[in-house]
Amino acid sequence: xxxxxxxxxxxxxxxxxxxxxxxxxxxxxxxxxxxxxxxxxxxxxxxxxxxxxxxxxxxxxxxxxxxxxxxxxxxxxxxxxxxxxxxxxxxxxxxxxxxxxxxxxxxxxxxxxxxxxxxxxxxxxxxxxxxxxxxxxxxxxxxxxxxxxxxxxxxxxxxxxxxxxxxxxxxxxxxxxxxxxxxxxxxxxxxxxxxxxxxxxxxxxxxxxxxxxxxxxxxxxxxxxxxxxxxxxxxxxxxxxxxxxxxxxxxxxxxxxxxxxxxxxxxxxxxxxxxxxxxxxxxxxxxxxxxxxxxxxxxxxxxxxxxxxxxxxxxxxxxxxxxxxxxxxxx
Amino acid sequence: xxxxxxxxxxxxxxxxxxxxxxxxxxxxxxxxxxxxxxxxxxxxxxxxxxxxxxxxxxxxxxxxxxxxxxxxxxxxxxxxxxxxxxxxxxxxxxxxxxxxxxxxxxxxxxxxxxxxxxxxxxxxxxxxxxxxxxxxxxxxxxxxxxxxxxxxxxxxxxxxxxxxxxxxxxxxxxxxxxxxxxxxxxxxxxxxxxxxxxxxxxxxxxxxxxxxxxxxxxxxxxxxxxxxxxxxxxxxxxxxxxxxxxxxxxxxxxxxxxxxxxxxxxxxxxxxxxxxxxxxxxxxxxxxxxxxxxxxxxxxxxxxxxxxxxxxxxxxxxxxxxxxxx
Numbered sequence: 001x002x003x004x005x006x007x008x009x010x011x012x013x014x015x016x017x018x019x020x021x022x023x024x025x026x027x028x029x030x031x032x033x034x035x036x037x038x039x040x041x042x043x044x045x046x047x048x049x050x051x052x053x054x055x056x057x058x059x060x061x062x063x064x065x066x067x068x069x070x071x072x073x074x075x076x077x078x079x080x081x082x083x084x085x086x087x088x089x090x091x092x093x094x095x096x097x098x099x100x101x102x103x104x105x106x107x108x109x110x111x112x113x114x115x116x117x118x119x120x121x122x123x124x125x126x127x128x129x130x131x132x133x134x135x136x137x138x139x140x141x142x143x144x145x146x147x148x149x150x151x152x153x154x155x156x157x158x159x160x161x162x163x164x165x166x167x168x169x170x171x172x173x174x175x176x177x178x179x180x181x182x183x184x185x186x187x188x189x190x191x192x193x194x195x196x197x198x199x200x201x202x203x204x205x206x207x208x209x210x211x212x213x214x215x216x217x218x219x220x221x222x223x224x225x226x227x228x229x230x231x232x233x234x235x236x237x238x239x240x241x242x243x244x245x246x247x248x249x250x251x252x253x254x255x256x257x258x259x260x261x262x263x264x265x266x267x268x269x270x271x272x273x274x275x276x277x278x279x280x281x282x283x284x285x286x287x288x289x290x291x292x293x294x295x296x297x298x299x300x301x302x303x304x305x306x307x308x309x310x311x312x313x314x315x316x317x318x319x320x321x322x323x324x325x326x327x328x329x330x331x
Numbered sequence: 332x333x334x335x336x337x338x339x340x341x342x343x344x345x346x347x348x349x350x351x352x353x354x355x356x357x358x359x360x361x362x363x364x365x366x367x368x369x370x371x372x373x374x375x376x377x378x379x380x381x382x383x384x385x386x387x388x389x390x391x392x393x394x395x396x397x398x399x400x401x402x403x404x405x406x407x408x409x410x411x412x413x414x415x416x417x418x419x420x421x422x423x424x425x426x427x428x429x430x431x432x433x434x435x436x437x438x439x440x441x442x443x444x445x446x447x448x449x450x451x452x453x454x455x456x457x458x459x460x461x462x463x464x465x466x467x468x469x470x471x472x473x474x475x476x477x478x479x480x481x482x483x484x485x486x487x488x489x490x491x492x493x494x495x496x497x498x499x500x501x502x503x504x505x506x507x508x509x510x511x512x513x514x515x516x517x518x519x520x521x522x523x524x525x526x527x528x529x530x531x532x533x534x535x536x537x538x539x540x541x542x543x544x545x546x547x548x549x550x551x552x553x554x555x556x557x558x559x560x561x562x563x564x565x566x567x568x569x570x571x572x573x574x575x576x577x578x579x580x581x582x583x584x585x586x587x588x589x590x591x592x593x594x595x596x597x598x599x600x601x602x603x604x605x606x607x608x609x610x611x612x613x614x615x616x617x618x619x620x621x622x623x624x625x626x627x628x629x630x631x632x633x634x635x636x637x638x639x640x641x642x643x644x645x646x647x648x649x650x651x652x653x654x655x656x657x
Contacts, residue, residue, distance in 0.1 A: 035445045180606070184622060191571040192562045193350075194606070197343050201606045203471045204339050216449070216566035223452070223563050228471055242452065 025050075025263045026059040026081035028072050030088030034062050039255055042237050043087035043110070046256030050263040058263065069094035077102040083120075083269055085262045086110070087255060095119065106269045108262040110255060113273065122258045122274045126156070127163030128310050129251045129283030130211070131317045132303050133233050134167020136285065137209040138175050139299045140231055140248050145176040147207035149198050149221045151214035152188040153181035153331075155321045160213040160235070160251075162326035163317055169328045170306070170315075178202050179329055182217050192220025199224040209233065209248060222247060231294065240290040248294050250286040257281050279311040334479050335486075336610055339471075340603050342486045346561060348599025349498045350375065350553045350570075354577035355584065355591045356505050357549035363509065363586060364542030365522035365648040367421045370410055370428030371550055372574025378403040378554025380436035383450040383565035384443060386457045392559050395457070399558075400551030406432065407547030415539045418652030429574075437567045450558075450565040459560035462496075464489035492560035494552060501549070505588040518542055522646035525653040535653045550574075579632040585643045598628040 027047045029040045047058050059081055061072050069091055076084050077098065083106035086095065092112040099107055099116040106118050113121040137146045148164050150157040165177040180198045182188035195217035199210055210225050211233040212218035218235060219242075225232035226243035234240065234250035241247075258276055262269060276282020285303065287295065309315040320326050354371045361368040378399035386395025406428050413424040437448035444450055461469075467489035468474045474485045509515035517538055521528045525535045557573075558565045580598050584590035604611060605624040612618050635643050 033441060033445055033447055040447075178609075180608075181621075183625070187568060187571045190566050190568040192566050192569060193347075193557060194571070194602075196561065197347065197603070197606050200339070200343065200471065204336065204475070205609065216569070219449070219452075219564065219566055220562055 023080055023082045023267060024057050024059060025266065026061075026076040026084045027259060028069075028076070028084065028086040028091070029060065029062045030086075030090060031063055031066070034060075039236060039253075040087055042253070042255035043085070043259045046259030047085075047263060049256065050260050054264075056263075066090070070098055073098045073107075074101075077105045082106055082267050083108055083262055083265075085259050087259070088112075106267060106271065108258070108269070110258050116271075118271055120262065120269055120271045120274050122262075122276055124253045124282050125275060125277035125317075125319070126213075126251070126253065126283060127159045127166075127317050127319050128278045129253070129285065130160045130163030130213075131167035131170070131310065131315075132278075132285050132307055133211060133249055133251045134164040134169075135171050135303050135306055136167075136249055136295065136299055137164070137211060137231075137233060138168040138171035139296075139302070140294065141172075141175070141209045143206045143208045144172060144174065145178065145206035146209040147178040147199075147202040147205075147211070148180070149195055149202070149210060149212045149214050149218070150179070150181040151183075151217050152186065153184050155324065157181065157213055158326065158331060159320040160211075161331075162320040162329055164211050165326065165329035166317055167306075171302070176206070177329055178205055178207055179331065181331075182214055189215035189217060191217050192223070195220035196224040200228070203228055203230060211235070211251070213251070234286070238286040238288065240286050240288055244290040245293065247291060249291055252284045252286050254282050254284060277311075278307055335475055335482055336607075338482050338486050340600070340607060340610065342490075343603035343606065344596060344599040345487070345491065345495065346599075347602045348596045349495050350556055350561075350573050351577045351580055351595040351598055352592060353498050353501065353549050353553035353556065354574055355580045355595050356501055356588065357546040357553065358578055358581045359505065359584075359586055359588060359591055360518070360542045360549070361546035362581065362649055363522045363646055364518050364539050365525060365646055365651065365653070366411070366414055366539055366543055366546075367425065367650045368410065368543070368546060369422060369425035369575075369578060370406065370432075371546075371577055372570055372572065373425075373429035373432030374403040374406045374547060374550035375554040375557065375574050376429075376436055376568070376570040377406055377432040378551040379558035379569055380440060380450070380554075380565045382551075382555035383453060383558035384440065386559055387444075387451050387453055387564070390457055392453075392456060392458055395559055396552070396555045399555040400548055403551030403554060404544060404547040407543045407550070411540050411543040414652060415536055415543070418654065421650055421652075433568060436565070440565065440567070448567040453559060453563040457559070458563050459492035459494055459556070461490045461492055492556070494556045494560050498552070498556070499592075502588055502592045509588065514541075519646075521653075522648050525648050526656075529653070529655060535655075539653075576628050579628050582632050582643050582645075583628075583635055585641075586646065601625070601627045 034044050085108040087110050089112035095114045099119050108120045110122045148161045161179050168175050199221045209231045212221035213235045222232045226246040231248040236253050239250045381402035382395040382399030385398035386392045410424050413419040414421040440448045467485040521538045529535050580594040584594040601624050605621045
């Protein structure tokens with residue numbers, strides 16, 4: 001076993017030095033793991049796309065524990081990888097410490113803001129994507145009542161809810177939007193049982209489309225929606241396949257695009273604050289074979305039109321985090 | 332508030348109370364035998380993971396249930412070993428079990444399934460599906476349109492999984508075992524005065540191991556219920572503090588089986604109400620924070636402990652390892 005580890009370590013070392021020679025980019029996954037069907041997998045597919053299109057190579061590592069964050073960053077930086085992209089807000093502290101030590105290396109952090117001259121901080125306009133899926137929800141709803149299940153009650157999640165409610169009201173001003181948060185502690189991200197119960201309660205209040213932005217709790221929401229034969233909307237990555245034919249769409253955060261553009265920009269990457277919105281393909285909604293039968297042509301056309309208008313600035317979607325209030329929904 | 336809303340809240344109460352009830356009875360056996368167990372949470376979590384994982388691998392929820400019970404029994408064994416054989420501190424051993432379960436489940440899930448600490452979604456025979464009584468309606472919208480009697484029948488009585496009906500049966504079974512059998516008398520005695528039991532020639536250690544084993548089995552069923560009946564798969568930390576609410580219910584019930592049923596259903600009702608702020612607002616005419624209802628079980632336990640509603644006296648030998656005098 002020990003010998004095996006040594007060989008693996010040596011192999012990894014060789015891989016790293018090989019990367020160094022050409023100043024290849026590097027990608028660090030968060031604890032969820034490369035194939036988590038969500039955030040990290042999206043990052044990986046972006047890197048993969050870059051590799052296929054350019055024929056380049058990139059180094060990558062899956063973290064096994066929190067303690068490895070800084071170590072992984074330093075090893076890649078010392079091996080000469082450039083730029084180094086990390087997926088996940090949890091890298092904030094580690095990067096804050098490491099970035100200054102490697103001024104010639106460019107870093108990209110996703111979902112978090114780190115203020116350093118050689119760091120690009122990528123954040124997403126979740127409210128814009130939520131607006132679009134809200135429009136689809138309102139059009140798919142027969143009862144005129146739709147609902148939202150949030151995870152932990154934090155401003156970021158209210159931003160999802162607020163964008164969603166605005167989208168619903170844009171299509172049907174008389175629609176009712178029921179919004180519930182699972183809790184106020186971290187446990188709220190991983191309580192699918194409660195997510196199920198909230199969904200059932202919302203269904204009894206008339207809801208027939210439910211949008212879950214609740215991490216692991218959302219698994220319960222989508223499951224219950226499928227069991228009760230109403231439509232649901234997934235979040236972050238494409239979750240349409242989870243219950244084929246019963247998930248209306250998924251609000252996408254295009255982490256893959258963020259990784260792809262960081263890799264493409266390479267060493268000459270512009271650093272600073274980067275906002276990924278509808279205008280630059282940072283957020284969107286998912287269409288695939290699993291939900292093709294649920295989304296009508298008119299629905300798609302209206303959402304596409306709104307998407308173009310938001311991108312051009314014609315429609316301004318209110319951002320809950322800008323002033324802690326929401327015109328379309330009271331919390 | 333219409334009748335159907337009431338039925339739905341009661342239905343949610345049943346679903347939410349069942350894991351509490353099983354965990355509460357598990358704690359009752361253990362604590363009645365003098366072994367404090369704050370590791371209920373961890374045992375439930377481990378059982379939830381292993382039942383979902385094994386059910387997903389083998390395709391049979393029954394094998395999953397057995398695996399969940401085995402995992403919970405194993406942790407019970409660890410707790411027993413630490414607190415009975417080695418006479419360690421029961422609280423510390425319980426805390427260790429909680430941490431161990433929280434970490435190990437995610438680690439193993441990640442290594443087996445690579446889905447970010449989750450198990451794959453269960454479907455069909457991999458999960459305990461609801462048992463629908465003959466003629467009962469299944470979807471919410473259908474039931475809503477039915478007559479009140481049909482609503483009670485379809486929503487409240489029918490449509491639960493087998494484990495729910497089993498859990499309700501465990502209450503009289505526990506009562507009978509504790510108060511009507513020789514084993515029960517000895518089990519209660521060992522929690523009050525183990526020296527007397529020892530003098531009578533009955534093995535204190537054996538009885539206590541039996542009690543923690545029963546505790547493990549019940550926790551195992553509670554965990555399996557979470558991941559294979561209520562949900563279709565394991566998600567990290569999915570027990571979400573239910574083991575601790577069960578402990579509060581146990582104190583609230585003053586370590587008695589029937590009262591455990593009432594206490595857990597009361598706490599389940601609070602949890603169900605927490606999810607329906609609209610109903611509370613409509614009934615009492617003002618907005619109550621959901622967090623307040625979520626905290627009510629703990630508040631009520633504190634009130635009980637403060638002695639306002641009678642006294643809650645734990646088994647006298649609880650928490651103390653038994654040392655045979657030489």
